[in-house]
Amino acid sequence: MRKSVFIALFFCIQIVSAQKVYLTKVEKTNDNTDKFFYTLNNGSPDAEYLGEIEVQGYSKDDAAVFSMIYKKAKEIGANAFAWKPFENVEGKPEAFNPSNYRLALYYVPKEKISDQAGNLYLFASSDKDQKIAVNGKDYIIAPRSYLKLQVVPNQVYAISTKKLLGSSIKVQPKSGDQNMYFQVSSAKIKADNSGIGGLNLKSGDIIGLEQSFAEFLSVIYDQIKLD
Secondary structure: OOHHHHHHHHHHHHHHHEEEEEEEEEEOOOOOOOOEEEEEOOOOOOEEEEEEEEEOOOOOOHHHHHHHHHHHHHOOOOOOOEEEEOOOOOOEEOOOOOOOEEEEEEEOOOHHHOOOEEEEEEEEEOOOEEEEEEEOEEEEEEOEEEEEOOOOOOOOOOEOOOOOOOEEEEEEEOOOOOOEEEEEOOOOOOOOOOOOOOEEEEEOEEEEEEEEHHHHHHHHHHHHHOO
């Protein structure tokens, strides 16, 4: 019995420690105290390159991985990031690999970070399809993917899971210059003391996400293409 418990614990430890985050390159540092960590979707001419992070190994605990990345990035004062593809032997960029990827780190004045605002992001959990309805229209979000819907300011959006005892929420964007982020999952996401990867709203299995963590998910998850 003790041997079985030991083996189980050993494998649990191996799974938890399977993903490593390394600060592989440091070009310079910045002494800013910004708490946010946003993705540079469209790049920025004002972005100051600071270094690179590499993630090795696969983990389903995206919040824990993001927490490690966030802490490494803040060691050199980064407040923005972008996926930096590896290149194959022919010099062409490789597709994103959730088991091994790298992020370029930057410092950008917050007012210089441009983003496409006025959208509703719905992320699936990392292990199974999620059925969801938005204002009565049904969608299926595959594992490690997300749905991006443009919203109209002041319009009410009813989001519900397609389950017998599912959850539902109603949200109303006040303006078109902000995004809303939710994850549809029965699993709980824990926040660290900084609040990064934390929760703003929770209703059963519909969870409101902090923007920095949500933008990280938008990089490592696939966007569902709508017809």
